[in-house]
Amino acid sequence: MEILQEGLYVVAALDNVLTIDTGLHAVGFEHAHFPHCAYDFTEGWAGDMHPPSRKDFVSLTLTGQGSGNYNNSKQWRRQSCWRKWKRLSRLQRNLILFTVALMLLCGIATYPSVTEHFRGLTVVAKEEGDHALKPVVHEVQPALDKLNRPLVPESPSEKQKRAAHKRGPPGLQNRLQKKGNVSDTQVEKEEGEKPLVNWHVAMIDQATERGTAKEAANKVDVPEVEQEGHSHKEPVDRLEAVRDAFRHAWKGYKEFAWGKDELRPMSKSYGEWFGLGLTLIDALDTMWILNLKKEFEEAKTWVSTELSFNKNVDVNLFESTIRILGGLLSTYHLTGDTLFLDKAKDLGTRLMPAFNTPSKIPYSDVNIGKGTAHPPRWTSDSTVAEVTSIQLEFRELSRLTQDTRYQAAVDEVMQKVHKLEGKQDGLVPMFINTNSGQFTHLGMFTLGARADSYYEYLLKQWIQGGKKETALLEDYLQALEGVKKNLLKKSSPNRLTFVGELAHGRFSPKMDHLVCFLPGTLALGAHHGLPADHMELAKQLMETCYQMYAQMETGLSPEIVHFNMHEGSIGDVDVKLADRHNLLRPETVESLFYLYRFTKDRKYRDWGWEILQNFNKYTKVSTGGYTSINNVRDPEYPSPRDKMESFFLGETLKYFYLLFSDDPELLSLDKYVFNTEAHPLPIWPTAQ
Numbered sequence: 001m002e003i004l005q006e007g008l009y010v011v012a013a014l015d016n017v018l019t020i021d022t023g024l025h026a027v028g029f030e031h032a033h034f035p036h037c038a039y040d041f042t043e044g045w046a047g048d049m050h051p052p053s054r055k056d057f058v059s060l061t062l063t064g065q066g067s068g069n070y071n072n073s074k075q076w077r078r079q080s081c082w083r084k085w086k087r088l089s090r091l092q093r094n095l096i097l098f099t100v101a102l103m104l105l106c107g108i109a110t111y112p113s114v115t116e117h118f119r120g121l122t123v124v125a126k127e128e129g130d131h132a133l134k135p136v137v138h139e140v141q142p143a144l145d146k147l148n149r150p151l152v153p154e155s156p157s158e159k160q161k162r163a164a165h166k167r168g169p170p171g172l173q174n175r176l177q178k179k180g181n182v183s184d185t186q187v188e189k190e191e192g193e194k195p196l197v198n199w200h201v202a203m204i205d206q207a208t209e210r211g212t213a214k215e216a217a218n219k220v221d222v223p224e225v226e227q228e229g230h231s232h233k234e235p236v237d238r239l240e241a242v243r244d245a246f247r248h249a250w251k252g253y254k255e256f257a258w259g260k261d262e263l264r265p266m267s268k269s270y271g272e273w274f275g276l277g278l279t280l281i282d283a284l285d286t287m288w289i290l291n292l293k294k295e296f297e298e299a300k301t302w303v304s305t306e307l308s309f310n311k312n313v314d315v316n317l318f319e320s321t322i323r324i325l326g327g328l329l330s331t332y333h334l335t336g337d338t339l340f341l342d343k344a345k346d347l348g349t350r351l352m353p354a355f356n357t358p359s360k361i362p363y364s365d366v367n368i369g370k371g372t373a374h375p376p377r378w379t380s381d382s383t384v385a386e387v388t389s390i391q392l393e394f395r396e397l398s399r400l401t402q403d404t405r406y407q408a409a410v411d412e413v414m415q416k417v418h419k420l421e422g423k424q425d426g427l428v429p430m431f432i433n434t435n436s437g438q439f440t441h442l443g444m445f446t447l448g449a450r451a452d453s454y455y456e457y458l459l460k461q462w463i464q465g466g467k468k469e470t471a472l473l474e475d476y477l478q479a480l481e482g483v484k485k486n487l488l489k490k491s492s493p494n495r496l497t498f499v500g501e502l503a504h505g506r507f508s509p510k511m512d513h514l515v516c517f518l519p520g521t522l523a524l525g526a527h528h529g530l531p532a533d534h535m536e537l538a539k540q541l542m543e544t545c546y547q548m549y550a551q552m553e554t555g556l557s558p559e560i561v562h563f564n565m566h567e568g569s570i571g572d573v574d575v576k577l578a579d580r581h582n583l584l585r586p587e588t589v590e591s592l593f594y595l596y597r598f599t600k601d602r603k604y605r606d607w608g609w610e611i612l613q614n615f616n617k618y619t620k621v622s623t624g625g626y627t628s629i630n631n632v633r634d635p636e637y638p639s640p641r642d643k644m645e646s647f648f649l650g651e652t653l654k655y656f657y658l659l660f661s662d663d664p665e666l667l668s669l670d671k672y673v674f675n676t677e678a679h680p681l682p683i684w685p686t687a688q
């Protein structure tokens with residue numbers, strides 16, 4: 001068997017007849033010929049994720065049947081052919097000559113389109129090279145990518161047909177609408193008109209309908225590449241690439257972790273945290289948005305038949321609120337199916353004991369079966385981000401259920417934090433005590449872990465409520481001034497703007513990847529009327545977050561970087577050994593989405609595309625799922641951690657999809673606000 005060119009293998013040579021196969025279906029090929037690496041040709045590297053040593057040729061020596069006096073000399077072959085020709089009847093000879101002449105004529109007629117086709121291939125290859133950030137390590141994958149790509153771009157009408165096909169079962173929308181809750185905003189239908197809709201369903205319906213027509217024009221993100229006087233459209237469908245990534249992640253989850261919290265893709269097993277099907281719930285609205293209706297229906301069936309919150313289990317208030325409560329609420333809004341609202345109400349009610357503390361600052365953990373709550377075993381503190389980033393969800397639950405208890409509890413937390421001593425220029429410390437209600441560990445300030453979403457939710461609550469709650473806006477604006485004054489610096493040698501940390505007056509040039517939510521939040525604020533310099537800062541920080549990916553050998557960001565500030569530094573970024581992991585986090589992709597929506601600058605999409613490709617290259621597990629990795633600096637051995645976080649499906653892939661979609665009405669940022677786990681919740685209608 002010989003590899004002739006990408007994907008073409010001569011698999012037999014018997015009696016002078018060559019049989020050619022694409023190689024993708026060559027049974028047992030991968031294990032027979034690359035025994036050390038277990039490479040799945042349709043998916044990617046598996047096992048220890050080492051590429052095999054490169055093998056371009058695998059040869060087979062075959063002996064043809066009846067080859068007794070065969071000597072393969074030119075003279076022997078000429079004589080044997082001539083003898084066979086002479087033995088044919090006149091009619092047979094004429095038929096053969098006629099066929100050959102016909103084939104020649106066809107060949108001449110199709111010559112221009114064939115050459116066009118090959119010219120096309122050259123341009124695709126060139127484009128890939130231009131975008132390649134890093135030397136290609138796994139050479140087989142690009143070859144397979146090309147194989148899977150349509151060689152001749154489809155016509156717009158073909159694309160349209162294909163797009164229309166992919167919108168999922170047509171009955172589904174109506175079915176879900178009919179099951180939708182009967183809210184006061186519902187609009188009764190006349191005979192023959194559209195089915196019952198309520199205002200939130202109407203939003204996604206409009207987007208979906210508009211999407212069907214618009215998507216055909218927009219779903220293929222087609223950069224034009226000029227070459228030798230004519231343009232060529234590179235047929236990469238980025239939206240479809242995100243759907244593929246989701247399907248692949250879902251495949252692993254479904255096969256090895258169905259109904260469990262998290263997939264462990266390397267060991268083909270699962271991990272439990274709360275025992276509540278975390279990944280499945282976190283991913284519900286992503287499936288809806290990506291039009292993966294079959295997958296959505298399967299997951300919905302699980303929610304309706306298997307999901308129960310009546311369990312003797314401790315859950316983290318913040319994590320279960322942003323991932324599960326947020327996921328259920330947004331899915332309810334997108335689908336109109338009251339199943340999700342009922343579940344959200346059940347969970348929200350079971351989480352309420354967390355607020356039974358002396359200070360009304362909630363405990364971090366709740367037993368949702370027993371109705372008891374407690375702080376972590378080692379402290380009576382909660383983290384500030386956790387108690388101040390549950391507000392969007394609880395406020396929305398109150399609005400939907402007309403039960404004010406949920407909102408009252410979380411509003412009280414915000415009012416208390418608003419008045420607290422211990423801030424510095426609007427920046428908050430990282431811990432708060434549930435007994436005293438005071439900040440603890442004073443003097444430490446970060447926009448990373450333990451404080452990040454406090455700032456995000458100041459702005460987003462203000463937007464959710466119709467920009468009326470001025471205390472929230474004041475705190476947000478003041479905090480940004482605090483960031484500029486205390487935490488914002490430039491690196492050396494390239495003067496990247498970054499947000500560091502402060503510990504008792506000492507500045508540290510350390511920045512978590514988590515801080516990369518900030519460019520998106522700043523841009524969102526500017527879009528909603530806050531000062532234009534917020535957008536300028538957003539752009540600068542966006543560049544920095546991108547560089548945190550681009551400067552790594554895998555093109556994937558580490559969890560934490562340290563920026564160099566000394567004149568004459570060689571590189572801008574240092575990464576400590578313990579910080580080299582990547583957990584498939586969303587923040588940079590999230591910010592790229594906001595920046596692209598508001599500026600329409602294509603570079604943000606291209607950056608996102610590079611990142612998606614690197615996730616595919618270094619974190620995709622052949623048997624299904626994606627894994628977080630230990631070392632973004634080692635493309636030879638990124639060292640898989642064997643865990644797919646639920647936010648990869650809930651957030652990262654959703655933001656990729658929204659980044660590549662051209663439809664600004666697909667979750668319009670004038671109608672929706674995303675919670676910190678990427679679950680869209682409506683901006684309250686009274687607010688508009």
Ligand code: DMJ
Binds near residue numbers: 676
């Ligand atoms: C998510 O759970 C949320 O985005 C949260 O705000 C921060 N951590 C993860 C993603 O990184």
